[in-house]
Amino acid sequence: MRRMRPAPAITARLAGFRGRRAGPEAAVGGAGAGRVLGTWLVVGALAATLVALIVPVTLFPAARPAAAGAAxxxxxxxxxxxVRESAYGPLTALDRDFVRKVRLAGLWEQPAGRLARERGTTATVRAAGEHLIGGHAELDRRSVDTARxxxxxxxxxxxxxxxxxxxQIRAAQGADFDRVFAxxxxxxxxxxxxxxxxxxxxxxxALVRELATRANTVVLDHxxxxxxxxxxxxxxxxxxxxxPDPVPPLAGMPPHSDQEMK
Incomplete structure (x- = not known):
């Protein structure tokens, strides 16, 4: 017996039915694949951004404070x-350290200034020495009074x-002395x-603020x-x-002497 072939019309209807069944599934599959691809693209972009931020800090440690925004x-x-209380306001560890550092500055910068005044090879170096002598003589007296x-x-x-x-300054000679001193x-x-x-x-x-205010002027001059x-x-x-001329002492401050605070 011969096998009967489906009529062309039936074959066409069957093909259309299969297409309608496969259509939504294919669409869903395509959309899901698109969403997955989009997600991976976003993850990749975020990872690339993170690497760009981390690598400079890792490879260049010196850049860390700037990258972190730290000063x-x-x-x-x-x-x-x-913190100790006083008649002039609270006295902190920072305040006390500052008064001591002003004193320390005068103990070595006045001798450095005298060396520059005596051995400087240019007028500007000798003048800088005069500024150190005068400025730190005043600040030294102020730091001693404040501390007392x-x-x-x-x-x-x-x-x-x-x-x-x-x-180091004392060991230098001639033009090299000028450079090392400065x-x-x-x-x-x-x-x-x-x-x-x-x-x-x-x-x-109040006393520490007054000393700091005057020190700001003198140090900037130096x-x-x-x-x-x-x-x-x-x-x-x-x-x-x-x-330039040295910064004049404030009213009430006696003129400095090279023999003081040696």
Whole structure:
């Protein structure tokens, strides 16, 4: 018996029925695949962004403070005595450390200034020495008076590091002396300038604030004349001519003597 073939019309209807059944399933499958692909693209983009943020910090440790938005605060020492009350306002560890550092600055920078006045080969270096002598003679007296009124103990000799700076300056000769003096003292002033600003901003003690206010003026003057030597190592700081006059002491301050505080 011969096998009967479906009529062409029936074959067409069957094909259409299969297409209608497969159509929604295929559409759903295509949409699901699209969503999966989109999700992976988003994950990949996020991963690439994270890698771009992490890799510079990992490979370049020096860039970490900037990447984290952290600022390097001026260094100061905590004497562990906490906050003490005084007739002039609260006295913090930062306040006490600042008064001591003003005293320490005078103990080594006045001798450095005398060396520059005697051995500097240019008028600007000798003038910078005069500024150091006069400015730190005044600040030294102020720090001693402030410490006495607030009961702060003070050092009577420079630190080992400061003594090493003095020896480095003393060992230099001729034009090399000018360069070593200006660069060593300018670098020290650059560090202390930040501490002066920090204390002036934070202190609640009237005497410490007064000392910090005056120190800000004197230290900025010293930075200016040291850069004015033209050999301080600071870019675009040409020598000044003629040298500026030293900052005059405030009213009520006696004139300094080179024999004081030796």
């Amino acid at each position: 390097v605060a001026p260094a100061w020492s905590d004497d562990g005595q906490g 009124m607030l009961g702060i103990s003070l050092p009577d000799r420079p630190t080992d590091q400061q003594q090493g700076w003095l020896e 660069q060593v003292v300018r670098a020290a002033h650059g560090k202390v300038f930040g501490l002066v600003a920090l204390v002036r901003d934070r202190t609640g003690n 930075i200016t004349v040291l850069e004015g030597t033209g050999v301080s190592g600071v870019a675009n700081a040409p020598a000044q001519s003629p040298p």
